Amino acid sequence: MSDYAFYLLLGSGAGAIIAGLAFGLVITFQGSGVVNLSHGAMAMWATYVYAELREGAYVFPIPGLPDRYHFNGDVGFRWAMILALLTAAALGLLVYLLVFKPLAKAPSLAKVVASVGLVVVLTSLVERRFADKTNIRVSKILPRESYTLTGDLTIPRDGLWLAAIVALIGALLWVLYKYTRFGLVTRAAAENEKGAVLLGYSPNLLAGVSFVLASVVSGFIAILASPMLQLGSQVFTFGFLIPALGAALIGKFRNFGPTVATGLGIGMVQSVFTKLQVDLSWFPEYGAREGLPFLVIIVAMVLLGERLPERGAVDRWRLPAVPASKVTPISVIVPVGLAVIGLLFFGPLWRGAIMTTVIAVVLALSFVVLTGFGGQTSLAQMAFAGIAGFTLSKMAIAWGIPFPIAPLLAALVAAVSGVIIGLPALRLRGTNLAIVTLAGGVAVSEFIFKNPKYVGDASTGGAKVPSPKLGDWDLALVLGTKSSRPIFGIFLVVIALAMALMVSSVRRSGMGRRMLAVRSNERAASAAGINIARVKLQVFMLSAFIAGIAGCMTAYRFGAVSDVSFGVVASLTALAVAYLGGITSVSGAVTSGIVAASGVAFFTTSEVISAFGTWEVFIGGVLLILTAILNPEGIAGAIRGSIADVKIKKLAKAEAETLATAAPAAQ
Incomplete structure (x- = not known):
């Protein structure tokens, strides 16, 4: 004792x-x-x-x-x-x-x-x-x-x-x-x-x-x-910040006594967990310390019915507007054609940048569904991607499930995980939900992604993933040399195109309209007969499925998955990039993929970026803040706004000219 x-x-x-x-x-x-x-x-x-x-x-x-x-x-x-x-x-x-x-x-x-x-x-x-x-x-x-x-x-x-x-x-x-x-x-x-x-x-x-x-x-x-x-x-x-969020929530973000008691209690119990991991064979060896703050947050925000109190404000902006979904031959052929041309005729470095962009597009699409259409906030999307990646490794290596069944099942596992982590969305929204999903993502990362039982020996580079094959047709990234294979890149483009068309179809469907109704006003949507709980869980399930597809694409590309690729920092970075490109449309997701780290824009401007030496990450962070302040609709939203302004000015000019020519005739 x-x-x-x-x-x-x-x-x-x-x-x-x-x-x-x-x-x-x-x-x-x-x-x-x-x-x-x-x-x-x-x-x-x-x-x-x-x-x-x-x-x-x-x-x-x-x-x-x-x-x-x-x-x-x-x-x-x-x-x-x-x-x-x-x-x-x-x-x-x-x-x-x-x-x-x-x-x-x-x-x-x-x-x-x-x-x-x-x-x-x-x-x-x-x-x-x-x-x-x-x-x-x-x-x-x-x-x-x-x-x-x-x-x-x-x-x-x-x-x-x-x-x-x-x-x-x-x-x-x-x-x-x-x-x-x-x-x-x-x-x-x-x-x-x-x-x-x-x-x-x-x-x-x-x-x-x-x-x-x-x-x-x-x-x-x-x-x-x-x-x-x-x-x-x-x-x-983040190591101390996430437990601090739990302590602040217990204090309802205004009471200092419960806050200090909870903070001290979390630290002391986490320390005892270190001893329990040695003394008790059944006690979790990984994730118990990091999972405790998540449990505290869940208790504070869900089981006890406590939530972050809303601050009374003079005015608030709405989330960025969701444009109509228009799929035209040009909108499909141009980006797909450019990607395929780059994969077939450019060098290995260019092919690698295009593959990074394509995977980032799919990940951004999950945010388009979740936040753009559904109005929900999640800081755990990379956790869903990681769950799919590690599940793919287990299915393909241990159970021998072939491609393409294995990645589809892995993405479905991610979808189920999305529903579980999204359950708090039935009672929470906005920053409240962001805090829960952030803590949940950390818990998943510590319980699963750092456990050798799932990821294998860290010295081997993580959990291995076999090459995707269709019969005797190898779609692997590497074949004999370290060069990126064009056929694998085209395979990724086809998957990204399928996900983009699916998201566009959702936007035009009855499900999409119900999502937008819930995003706009939950009470009005409920009064119109929409099942709010079902719609929210559908949003989390579909977005987690798409994130799981992105996780499988990442796993196939590198041949292995590890916790480094799917941690909380990666989730925050993915959200930031998705917001930067435009979080409410497929075109915004494509823009997000282009501007993603190590993507096409990064590679194109690598010489310019290298001129800043070690300041490029700092500059990227500053640009992200400026985008959030100056243009909440992202780069794609700004482009749409500029085009709309030009059209309005042309219409106004044409109307003025019509009135000017009609005035003498009336006299």
Whole structure:
């Protein structure tokens, strides 16, 4: 029993980090209504600034400025902490003013995409500006000497100290929001933003202060915790952020007491799971720690009927409009013909880029059905693709199921998984649903994709997938050499064309009209006799099936599947790329595939991109944020809008000319 007490107390440090990040999420939401998925990345930046200052240098993240300003050695804990927290405050203010203030009236999806862009930007900044310190140890801050409880039970003090500090900060925040004017006004604005405006309070000012306060609080706790961790560019990004979302949800994104208790509890129970994995043979060896936050989120948002409270706002934008689906010979022949010509007559690198684009198109089509037609938000699409990929490997290798039956069955398994993970959509929507699917995607990745039982030995490159064959006709990617085979690329194009035509047919069908009705207004759709639950589950099932097809295409292309290709970061990136191209139409999906990483546009502009050196990822993140702010309908939507504007101007000009010629005749 003493061993379990040791692990329980040992997890207090991790629990304190979870609670600290949850504080930032609560503060940000109370002030602005934003669930900032980049909050962990912002805390990460503050810790790196602190670490650099302790080594006598300060890193400038802005291109054109010197790489570092060098002090005369270690500036000391006090000045390093002050300067790091000032940096955190400035970062919080800039993130609000440049990103989330312009998105104040935007739909939740645009804010999620902007958060993903911020994660990309901040992570790339760390990897670029702290290239020599991506995995470092920070000298101790809190007392670390072991503390003896009973007998031989000794634990480091720093975790206990951090837990006590976090509990104290939670109490101070409770006092701030319950008894001060700032706290009362902020809470009132969270309930009714329009009322706060009528009373003379600026929601923008409250939101800006909240972003600054959240960044400082979480940055401070992350800095105190940094000596307990091996500091890396991903350490705070999602590993601690998803449990923090669970803690914040238990606190209903406004109560600090339940938030800190849940955060500490998650960290301590996760630590005990480490011991249980050794002592109990039946206890899951993989995924138990990461699956716990998912269970907490499910309990908070589904079983207990708790959901993220909606912030009262003055106005909101709708999701991007869904254009009519028009399939013409030109719209089919031109993209397919260009892809086939490139595969037949261009070199291996071009063929590889075209294949990447084609697979990305299919994955984007799953978002078109899910979000564009159905109005649902999922951050787990790559999990569905991965489920299909690993199922394909098991069916083909272990059970000997041939092509094309194996990939179709694998995609159907993904569709069933989509229904299961989509069940919360019956009660949740928007950001609420995004949080659940994000946690669900992480749980799937940890339970399945990292389990050698399913993926095999990591040293072998993951779970193997045999080449697709039709009789004696080998469609494999590799044949004797490492060159991309044109026949395999054409095979991918045929699959993508079939998926695109299917999505277009859905848009024109009665099912598509029901999806759009639910997307527009669930109550009105229900009053018209539409079964809302059935439509939502159909949306998740169909989108997961399409994502599963994309996962099988990926598996066949590389001959193996691993967790690297289907993790949570890949899901967020896929959503961002789909949104960038246009998430409401097949043409938007094609555009998404073209602009996908390592796709045709990437390969075409590779020489231009290489001129930016190691800044290309940073620039991509910035462009993603700008797209979410300036053009919520994506690149394809902007093109359609420009064409429509030209047509309207021509019609107006023709009408004016007609009136001008008719006026003299009437006289």
